[in-house]
Amino acid sequence: MSDYNNAIFRLATEAEPEDYTGEDGLLYCGKCRQPKEAYFPEGKSLFGRDRHPKECDCQRKRRETLEAADRERKHREEVERLKRKGFTDPAMREWTFENDNGKCPQMHNAHSYVERWEQIKEENHGLILWGNVGTGKSYFAGCIANALMEREVSVCMTNFALILNDLAASFKDRNEYISRLCSFPLLILDDFGMERGTEYGLEQVYNVIDSRYRCGKPLIVTTNLTLEELQNPEDTPHARIYDRLSEMCTPVRFTGENFRKATAQAKMERLKTLLNRKESL
Structure with missing residues (x-):
């Protein structure tokens, strides 16, 4: 297994301090108690490994939050482009x-x-x-x-x-x-x-x-x-x-x-009020 592929698996299943290994031998999230790994179907393997990374609830929520933020950013950029153009x-x-x-x-x-x-x-x-x-x-x-x-x-x-x-x-x-x-x-x-x-x-x-x-x-x-x-x-x-x-x-x-006339009249009345107001000593 290459160093590159090792790095992929290592990053995907990197354990947090509170994570633990379950009775089934898989890595579990210490916060949501959901597995962060899953076994391949029986007899299957990849790069000599019998398991693959799996999202726990915490990882899924973080990913969805980041994806939502990215979608909103792209949306705001598109709206801004449309308004500049339109x-x-x-x-x-x-x-x-x-x-x-x-x-x-x-x-x-x-x-x-x-x-x-x-x-x-x-x-x-x-x-x-x-x-x-x-x-x-x-x-x-x-x-x-x-x-x-x-x-x-x-x-x-x-x-x-x-x-x-x-x-x-x-x-x-x-x-x-x-x-x-x-x-x-x-x-x-x-x-x-x-x-x-x-x-x-x-x-x-x-x-x-x-x-x-x-x-x-x-x-x-x-x-x-x-x-x-x-x-x-x-x-x-x-x-x-x-x-x-x-x-x-x-x-x-x-x-x-x-x-427009109503707005102008309101501004004029406001100005009169400001000009006639006595400053406190």
Whole structure:
């Protein structure tokens, strides 16, 4: 038996101070009282030995703990990679269910979207999140994105202003760029309708949405446009875009207070309190 194989057996069955040899001649764990060795089937041997290492309960628990820690480490690394790749704004990382203030009446739909993701993906269900400014549309979409990334689902959340800038900067790789957007299981386009309405811009918006439509993957769009504006476009280029969106996405209206104004008002009141507070002598 080689020194290498001897080392393997020695490490596998290395005795702790409290271990002992049982009546059957095998090494036992002094803590859990389970054998750390087992005999080969009768007449069998390996490298001249009649026994092989066996996990006792203590060793199994240590191994499972280490494996669980390793899986969690790899999971966190993958989630971090997805968020670096999928978010165009680091602030989006904070748009989570855990940070939700509970004031958005539509948030239960975001939970349901994540919980039923496999079916939603298979049936290609998209959303148009529309309503007044500051009613939580982007946060709603961000919660879905973060929750799916925590499940190691690749999501891209961006906007057409950035997309158009990227396309203009990489004219030769335009098709490759759009293909990459279509590779994500879920694409979220934030603040749709805020991009410049040039002929070139509208054509590229249509190309992105049409490509997403043809690849058969879900799309979520947030917009300050009203449903009436989406259903009654001002011209043919907008009609082509809105028709595609209507085919792909179900509209969800966002109502309620303007959270941004409420936050700004609260900050202003807090500042007034701080400025008017008399310092104690």
